[in-house]
Amino acid sequence: MLRLGASPPGAGVEKKGDLDKALEDFTLASTYEPGNDDAFYQAGYIRFMRQDFEKAIECFSGAIAARDDVADYWVARGVCYWNQALKDKTGFWDEDGEIISLAENDFTKTIECSPDMAEAHFNRGCTRCSKARESNNLIKSILMHKVPMSPSGYRCWPGLSI
Numbered sequence: 001m002l003r004l005g006a007s008p009p010g011a012g013v014e015k016k017g018d019l020d021k022a023l024e025d026f027t028l029a030s031t032y033e034p035g036n037d038d039a040f041y042q043a044g045y046i047r048f049m050r051q052d053f054e055k056a057i058e059c060f061s062g063a064i065a066a067r068d069d070v071a072d073y074w075v076a077r078g079v080c081y082w083n084q085a086l087k088d089k090t091g092f093w094d095e096d097g098e099i100i101s102l103a104e105n106d107f108t109k110t111i112e113c114s115p116d117m118a119e120a121h122f123n124r125g126c127t128r129c130s131k132a133r134e135s136n137n138l139i140k141s142i143l144m145h146k147v148p149m150s151p152s153g154y155r156c157w158p159g160l161s162i
Contacts, residue, residue, distance in 0.1 A: 019046060030062060037066035041073060053084040071114035078106030103127050
């Protein structure tokens with residue numbers, strides 16, 4: 001099973017220019033076997049690496065639908081929501097903060113599945129901080145630098161990671 005921060009099985013083919021074929025295979029696997037959570041996850045990871053967050057969210061949602069007890073699926077989708085909001089610059093500024101709430105909910109579910117996952121606690125704290133009025137100017141100034149959460153576990157602003 002792939003874990004964020006590790007190289008996905010399809011990652012090696014990227015150097016050979018076959019990432020499209022790997023994505024096609026993962027997509028076909030998830031189509032032929034809708035309960036194949038790993039195929040959804042692998043496709044989501046490739047889409048995440050390509051910064052196609054909307055499609056990655058769909059893939060990670062498929063993995064969650066197949067197996068909702070895997071913390072990595074929840075944290076991956078939460079990070080996609082975060083990065084989508086960062087990309088759109090809408091989720092952070094709108095009054096409802098809907099996309100950030102979706103990320104927060106996914107990090108909460110991650111913690112339910114894996115209570116000792118420190119990154120999930122930190123990421124959830126960041127989503128809560130981004131919604132706090134008193135920290136809004138600080139968050140906005142940090143996010144203007146477009147520092148996304150990382151799929152490889154590197155700590156970004158100060159510490160966003162999966």
